[in-house]
Amino acid sequence: MSYLKIKNLSSRVDNFLLDNINITIEKNEYFVLLGQSGSGKTRLLETIAGLNECSGSILTKEKDISLSTSEKRDIGFVYQDFALFPNLNVEQNIKFSARYKKIDKADELFADIIDFLHLENLLKRDTKELSGGEKQRVSIARALFSRPKILLLDEPLSAIDPTFRNAIMKSLKDIHKRYNLTTIHVTHNFREASYLADKIAIIFDGKIQQVGKAEEVLNNPANIDVAKFLGFKNIFPTKFLDFSTTEKVFSVDPNVIKVSKDKTIIADYIYEGILDECMGIVDHYKLFITVKGCQFFIKILKREYEGCYADTGGHINIGFDKKDVCFI
Numbered sequence: 554m555s556y557l558k559i560k561n562l563s564s565r566v567d568n569f570l571l572d573n574i575n576i577t578i579e580k581n582e583y584f585v586l587l588g589q590s591g592s593g594k595t596r597l598l599e600t601i602a603g604l605n606e607c608s609g610s611i612l613t614k615e616k617d618i619s620l621s622t623s624e625k626r627d628i629g630f631v632y633q634d635f636a637l638f639p640n641l642n643v644e645q646n647i648k649f650s651a652r653y654k655k656i657d658k659a660d661e662l663f664a665d666i667i668d669f670l671h672l673e674n675l676l677k678r679d680t681k682e683l684s685g686g687e688k689q690r691v692s693i694a695r696a697l698f699s700r701p702k703i704l705l706l707d708e709p710l711s712a713i714d715p716t717f718r719n720a721i722m723k724s725l726k727d728i729h730k731r732y733n734l735t736t737i738h739v740t741h742n743f744r745e746a747s748y749l750a751d752k753i754a755i756i757f758d759g760k761i762q763q764v765g766k767a768e769e770v771l772n773n774p775a776n777i778d779v780a781k782f783l784g785f786k787n788i789f790p791t792k793f794l795d796f797s798t799t800e801k802v803f804s805v806d807p808n809v810i811k812v813s814k815d816k817t818i819i820a821d822y823i824y825e826g827i828l829d830e831c832m833g834i835v836d837h838y839k840l841f842i843t844v845k846g847c848q849f850f851i852k853i854l855k856r857e858y859e860g861c862y863a864d865t866g867g868h869i870n871i872g873f874d875k876k877d878v879c880f881i
Contacts, residue, residue, distance in 0.1 A: 555612075556580035556735055557601075557703060562609035562619075564600045571596055571759045574609070578737070578752070583729050585750035585767070586739045589782065593759040594739040595633070598705045601737070602628050613702065624653055626703075629696030633708040635688040637680040643691050644676040650699035657700060666694045669731065686713060689721070697732055704729070706738040710745060722748050743783050747771050755779050773879065780804060780881050788881065789847045794822065800880040807852045811872045812840065814864070820872030828869045842871055 555577045562574040571593050578584045588594050600607050603623035611619040618626050637646050647666070651659060667673055670690045675683065683691065689709060696704060706725070713721050726749060729736045740746055746753055750767040755775075763775040774780035780788060785804045794803065811818050826844035838858060840851040849871060 556582070556614060558610070558612040558615075559601070560610040560612065562597075562600065562607055562611065564596065564605045564607035566596055566605055569593065569596060569759060571600060571607070574761055576754055576761065576764060578735060580735055581729075581733065582735055583726070583749055583751045584735075584737045585746040585753045586737060586756060587741070587743060587746045587753055588756040589741055592741075592756045594741075594756060595707050596759070597756070598630070598707055598737065598739055601703075602626065602630050602705060627699075627701055629699050629701030629704045631689075631692045631696050631704070631706045631709055633711055635692040637688060637691060637695075639680060641680070642676070643672065643678050643680060643683070646680060646691055647672075647694045647698050649695060654699065656698065659698075662698060662700065666697050669728075670694050686717060686721070689713065693728065697728070702735065704732075704734045704736045706736065708739055708741075710740070710742070718745075725749060743771065755782070757782075774881055777802060777881060785879070785881075786850045787847075791880070793845060793847060794878070798880070802881045804879045804881060805849075805873050805877055806879075807850050809873060809877045810849065810851045812842075812851060812853055812858060813870045813872075814867075816870055818870055818872035821875045822878075823870060823872040825868055825870050828864050828867055831865060842869055844871065 557578040559574055559576040562571065564571040574597060586594050586597060596605065599605050601611060603621060603626050607619060609619070610617050638649065641649070648663065650656065656662065670693065672690060672694060675687060675691065680688065680691065709725065710718055710721055722745065738749060747767060752765065753767045753770040754764040755762040755770065757778060762779050763770055771783060774783055774785060777788060786807050787805045788802055791798050791800050791803050811820055824844045826842040826849070828840065828842055829848065830841040832839040833855070837852055837854050840853065842849045842851060851871065
């Protein structure tokens with residue numbers, strides 16, 4: 554039995570439509586909703602939380618909560634801008650949910666959250682005096698104190714200094730496990746998604762494009778738009794490979810393509826092309842090589858290919874193996 558099931562969900566907000574969303578999330582799963590800005594990620598979170606009218610169903614353990622008020626859904630929400638109450642200090646913000654619901658073992662829970670998120674020295678502080686990272690921790694603490702069954706995180710790393718991003722991602726994983734949560738995390742960053750997610754859904758223009766286990770989605774995009782969003786390069790028609798297949802396009806990772814000035818490459822597919830451009834980037838080169846009308850983007854370490862700049866416009870060979878071909 555699924556823990557959270559979103560079935561045929563549609564919701565119009567102004568001129569934007571969430572269109573027939575179907576997602577199944579298991580208990581204690583870390584689920585990442587991945588998409589570009591304006592794709593409907595936040596709208597979907599808000600609709601799950603009960604902030605937008607909708608058609609279709611939102612079920613938790615087979616119970617339809619789509620008509621329940623936000624307060625009765627047992628959902629914690631951490632907004633991108635943290636949405637802390639400016640008239641309350643840190644402690645009052647964290648304990649806000651106690652104003653409208655009974656919190657089981659509230660004192661014990663509060664002490665644990667404060668200790669775990671290292672908030673001891675901030676409790677009497679005005680929220681306007683907090684840094685972005687401190688506001689994030691307070692916002693998460695407030696959501697956790699309500700003892701949610703489901704935690705919704707809206708771009709939780711967008712306001713965080715990149716220097717601390719990896720540490721914060723680890724903290725989010727730890728929070729998810731420690732408080733026995735089912736988490737839905739919204740982001741546009743697929744590297745963030747690859748670290749955190751058990752399962753991923755890709756959303757464009759209010760429609761789910763693909764959903765599945767994280768590794769499957771990130772390595773096997775369902776269509777060209779998803780592939781480009783995930784950073785896939787070298788997307789070309791399969792006729793380039795000179796064999797029959799029902800697939801229309803393929804992709805090859807720039808890092809696995811071999812390059813040689815002569816014909817010493819050992820690979821399943823070997824082609825001769827023209828070097829259009831070579832860019833030196835610290836310890837590697839970025840090569841742009843045209844083969845049969847298709848321009849390949851290739852990354853190689855400088856120590857593996859010296860004198861790159863001098864060869865622009867010259868003939869060059871590339872090669873890659875069948876195992877490195879991803880059909881889309």
